[in-house]
Amino acid sequence: IGAEARAFLLDPAYPGQDDGVQASITLEGEFRWRSEDRRHQWVIVPWARIDSLDEERTHADLREGFYRYSGDDITVEAGVIKVFWGVTESRHLVDVINQTDAVEDVDGEDKLGQPALRISNQRDWGLLEAFVLPYHRERTFSGVEGRLRGPLPVDWDAGLYEHEDAENHVDLAARWSHFIGDWDIGLSAFHGTSREPTLRLAPSGDRFLPHYSVISRLAADVQLTRGAWLWKFEGLAEAGHGETFGAA
Numbered sequence: 001i002g003a004e005a006r007a008f009l010l011d012p013a014y015p016g017q018d019d020g021v022q023a024s025i026t027l028e029g030e031f032r033w034r035s036e037d038r039r040h041q042w043v044i045v046p047w048a049r050i051d052s053l054d055e056e057r058t059h060a061d062l063r064e065g066f067y068r069y070s071g072d073d074i075t076v077e078a079g080v081i082k083v084f085w086g087v088t089e090s091r092h093l094v095d096v097i098n099q100t101d102a103v104e105d106v107d108g109e110d111k112l113g114q115p116a117l118r119i120s121n122q123r124d125w126g127l128l129e130a131f132v133l134p135y136h137r138e139r140t141f142s143g144v145e146g147r148l149r150g151p152l153p154v155d156w157d158a159g160l161y162e163h164e165d166a167e168n169h170v171d172l173a174a175r176w177s178h179f180i181g182d183w184d185i186g187l188s189a190f191h192g193t194s195r196e197p198t199l200r201l202a203p204s205g206d207r208f209l210p211h212y213s214v215i216s217r218l219a220a221d222v223q224l225t226r227g228a229w230l231w232k233f234e235g236l237a238e239a240g241h242g243e244t245f246g247a248a
Contacts, residue, residue: 001025001026001027001028002025002026002028003023003024003025003026004023004024004025004026005021005022005023005024006021006022006023006147007021007022008022008147012147013151014149014150014151014152016144016145016153017144017145017146017147017149018053018054018145018146018147020053022051022052022053022054022147023051023052023053024049024050024051024052024057024058025049025050026047026048026049026050027046027047027048027049027050028045028046028047028048028063029044029045029046029047030044030045031043031044031045032044038070039069039070039071040067040068040069040070041067041068041069041070042066042067042068043064043065043066043068044062044064044065045062045063045064045065045113046060046061046062046063046065047060047061047062047063048060048061049104053145053146054103054142054143054145054146054147055143055145056103056140056141056142056143056146056156057103057104057142057143057146059103059140061101061112061113062080062113063080063082063111063112063113064079064080064081064082064113065079065080065113066078066079066080066081067079073121073122073123074119074120074121075118075119075120075121075122076117076118076119076120077116077117077118077119077120078116078117078118079115079116080113080114080115080116081097081113081114081116081118082098082111082113082114083097083098083114083116083118083131084098085097085175085186085188085219085221086186086221086234087184087186087221087222087223087230087232087233087234088221088232088233088234089232091108091234092108092234093219093234093235093236093247093248094186094188094219094220094221094234094235094236096173096188096190096195096217096219097114097116097131097133097173098111098112098113098114098137098195099111099112099114099136099137099138099139099195100112100139100140100195101139101140102139102140102141102142103140103141103142103146104140106148112137112140113137114133114137115133115134115135116131116132116133116134117131117132117134118130118131125178126176126177126178127175127176127177127178128174128175128176129174129175129176129177130172130173130174131171131172131173131174132170132171132172133170133171133172133173133192134168134170134171135167135168136161136166136167136168136169136171136192136193136212137167138156138157138159138167138197138210138212139156139195139196139197139210140156141153141154141156141210142154150208152201152206152207152208153207153208154199154207154208154209154210155202155207155208155209155210156210158202158209159197159209159210159211159212160200160209160210160211160212161193161211161212162193162211162212162213162214163193163214167193169192169193169214170192171190171191171192171193172190172191172192173188173189173190173191173192174188174189175187175188175189176188182224182225182226183222183223183224184222184223184224184225185220185221185222186220186221186222187218187219187220188218188219188220188221189216189217189218189219190215190216190217190219191214191215191216191217192214192215193212193213193214193215194212194213194214194215194240194241197210197211197212198210198211198213198241199211213240213241214240215238215239215240215241216238216239216240217236217237217238217239217240218236218237219234219235219236219237220233220234220235220236221233221234221235222234233248234248235247235248236248
């Protein structure tokens with residue numbers, strides 16, 4: 001159980017935003033069970049925030065809720081999972097499995113649970129992971145009353161999708177990771193609905209509607225450990241948001 005208070009000393013920038021103290025309470029539970037032979041495991045992590053000001057910030061989520069079977073070489077997970085890809089500390093370019101919970105903070109660190117089937121195979125030549133993602137989670141945004149938003153609120157309950165299957169489009173992803181000496185290397189591929197929406201002005205002109213494109217991307221993350229130094233790199237090539245582009 002946690003309590004938080006935020007006070008904004010400057011006047012609101014946009015109409016509808018509150019000018020007072022924003023208080024909230026967070027609740028999180030954690031249940032983990034593992035069989036005696038350590039092959040079967042259940043993990044359940046529910047989470048919720050109750051906010052005094054922003055109704056969009058009052059929300060609940062199942063951060064994790066999955067069953068895991070661990071074989072000799074293969075591990076299978078089914079349910080709601082949380083996965084992190086990448087090595088950098090600020091901008092997480094290659095992290096694409098979980099949707100960002102942007103109503104929590106603007107730094108991209110908080111994530112929503114993702115329904116998934118994950119199969120992992122650990123070998124001497126590295127860890128190979130394959131993902132089937134049957135449902136897309138929409139990004140959360142602050143409401144009309146909330147601070148830390150743009151000039152118009154984002155109606156994230158009215159998301160638009162490029163593909164006719166909308167949030168039910170089945171996404172696919174895979175990743176290979178390994179260490180070679182002082183090098184930690186990860187190579188990944190993703191095809192499915194983008195976690196990053198573009199914002200389109202609603203016909204009424206008073207709000208934005210998020211639009212989710214279908215994308216394909218190849219990505220790499222590399223970390224070199226040298227003494228007290230960690231040298232980090234993330235890069236990707238992506239098609240689907242207009243022209244194909246690269247980022248690093």
